[in-house]
Amino acid sequence: MTELSERQKIILSLVIHEYTQTATPVGSQALVARYNLDMSSATVRNELAALTDRGFLRQPHTSAGRVPTEEGYRYFVSRLTRASDLPDTTRRTISHQFYQMRNDVEQWVRLAASVLAYQSRAASLVTPPHPEHSRLKHLELIATRGRQILVVLVMIGGEVRQRLLSLTEPVTQEQLSQSSERLTQLFQGADVNEMRARLPQMQGLDADVLEWVIEDLLQADAIPAGEVYVDGLANVLSEPEFTGSDEARRSLRILEERSLLQDLVARTSAGNTQGGVQVLIGGEGTWDELRQWSLVLGSYGMPGLATGTLGVLGPLRLSYGRAISTVRFLSTLLSDLMAETSLDESSPNMGDLN
Amino acid sequence: MTELSERQKIILSLVIHEYTQTATPVGSQALVARYNLDMSSATVRNELAALTDRGFLRQPHTSAGRVPTEEGYRYFVSRLTRASDLPDTTRRTISHQFYQMRNDVEQWVRLAASVLAYQSRAASLVTPPHPEHSRLKHLELIATRGRQILVVLVMIGGEVRQRLLSLTEPVTQEQLSQSSERLTQLFQGADVNEMRARLPQMQGLDADVLEWVIEDLLQADAIPAGEVYVDGLANVLSEPEFTGSDEARRSLRILEERSLLQDLVARTSAGNTQGGVQVLIGGEGTWDELRQWSLVLGSYGMPGLATGTLGVLGPLRLSYGRAISTVRFLSTLLSDLMAETSLDESSPNMGDLN
DNA sequence: TTTTAGCACTCTAACGCTTAGAGTGCTAAA
DNA sequence: TTTAGCACTCTAAGCGTTAGAGTGCTAAAA
Structure with missing residues (x-):
């Protein structure tokens, strides 16, 4: 199994990028036209065929364009996407919002869910910090x-x-x-x-x-986490993959089944990792209910003391770059906030204070 | 404006009943056949025409069956539906569940939302009890x-x-x-x-x-109520009136806009009343976002001390009877629970205890 | 050896047309 | 007052046609 050629990597990335935006199978001509590629559609066609052989793309039917497979997304996430940081102005704006509501953990959690949903254009989930071993x-x-x-x-x-x-x-x-x-x-x-x-x-x-x-x-x-705050449902349910009424209903199940979310949140082990952030694509063969979903999960808080989880939940053609960078940014932001305002976590004897 | 005839009331009820189940316009022949009516379809047709003139029914187009108007629902709710109590066994089962989780208000609220959604086959919302004037x-x-x-x-x-x-x-x-x-x-x-x-x-x-x-x-x-617990989204979003992707998205807005819910919950004044339960149909001209929705609201708790709100949210063709009786039952149940386990609400001086 | 032009072929989605069927209102008879 | 009968209306479903985007393959060009 040789490495993909540079050009194949580029084309795979472009297909994924295009598909994330349009949600329709992408063809060779469309690619060349849309991205001003310096090659002919026939060349692209050959590469598409190669990528299809490798299992990274598939065709819904013979004469249709290509759609990324789960494997395709996985390859993309693990090798081709370098989660860029959010723009500086955005970061500052967000930080500012958090610092304005000092000391109210619940509000933070809610705000985090809101920001996450807005930035990633998908659904978001955030659990409040939970002490790992209560003292x-x-x-x-x-x-x-x-x-x-x-x-x-x-x-x-x-x-x-x-x-x-x-x-x-x-x-x-x-x-x-x-x-x-x-x-x-x-x-x-x-x-x-x-x-x-x-x-x-x-x-x-x-x-x-x-x-x-x-x-x-x-x-x-x-109980790993009591409440799970969810936001941005609308972002996700208006996506074409969830308009089929049956799909929509099944999808909602996922978001209402808090137990499933808790289960997920509990094992942040499976799947790809990208700078401290977990990426689960299509349920990774384990969660059948998530076959149509991708999940970008991060955790925040003070390890060993109290931690929470936050994540983005969207269709397979999630905008992974954006999701990953937002999750990562919010992880550290929330961690910092908690560290700054936390109660004293020092050893049991606090003689002089008591 | 004379009273409707008995037969007209029956037919209106039947149309509403049928429409709540099928979500398709109901015609004269269908009515006669389905409910074994002791009259001909022509007679029914005349009555349908009369009800249409009175503004209780309307026709989507010339040769279609009838659909209830908001006015129709209002008449039905205020005069024709006598919210029956839930069956005894159901009541006992539900009570049992609540009594099993003694003393945990959050769990009660969650359970209430779950029961309400299940019983009414619609979405439910419940706010935790909130002190009216904190002491x-x-x-x-x-x-x-x-x-x-x-x-x-x-x-x-x-x-x-x-x-x-x-x-x-x-x-x-x-x-x-x-x-x-x-x-x-x-x-x-x-x-x-x-x-x-x-x-x-x-x-x-x-x-x-x-x-x-x-x-x-x-x-x-x-703040009237911090968190609003919502359940049963799936029940409602799989309904045909919300499958049009645009409708679905707008609908979700409602359920995510907690501020709207809080606003609603705050003024439990508008709309019909049915045994202590408020019924809002189609936003009652005030809430534009709710034009497609009906809302059955009740409150629970200890008036003047701490109260919460609970309600059912569904399409206009909500099953009002079921919704109203469930809301009413849960209102009293939660109130009883709170009264039993509440902290002492007596006057400020509690000398002997302190 | 790689790229590209050309071409025959395939499949979908959209369009237009037709039609079965459920529903209506009206009239006249029971 | 009810009902049978009838002409009329409108939708939704079925069906063939077709434009268009896409494919793979072959052979020539680079």
């Missing part, structure tokens, strides 16, 4: 009506979790305050395992609360 | 790195808000604890206005924090 920073117990109390957990990394808990008998706010102080002292910086190890030593109210906390954290750690 | 229950300050602190607000009604705040100079956790205790004591049960009234009396750390709290609450009260 407690602070615990607060608050009295409510009757025997119910509200448990508020502040995790290292800045996430706040709340949970309502029913006790077997009523307690006063004072008891709660004491208990929360004790527990905070004991388990600051601890993760679920450490809590579980010391659970037998606890008793009374402390034990009840701790048990619930453990349960909550286990649940939280198990 | 503080508890305030907690937590040290982080450098001069940043995390402010956690627990509101009466159970909502928890968090915000990162940069101080001009560093403080210790002890100072923070004292401040939060003071502020909690002072402002428990207070709303924004009371806080603002007493702001001038505060100084130092307390003043800084309070200022931010006020700002945050103002912002929160202004």
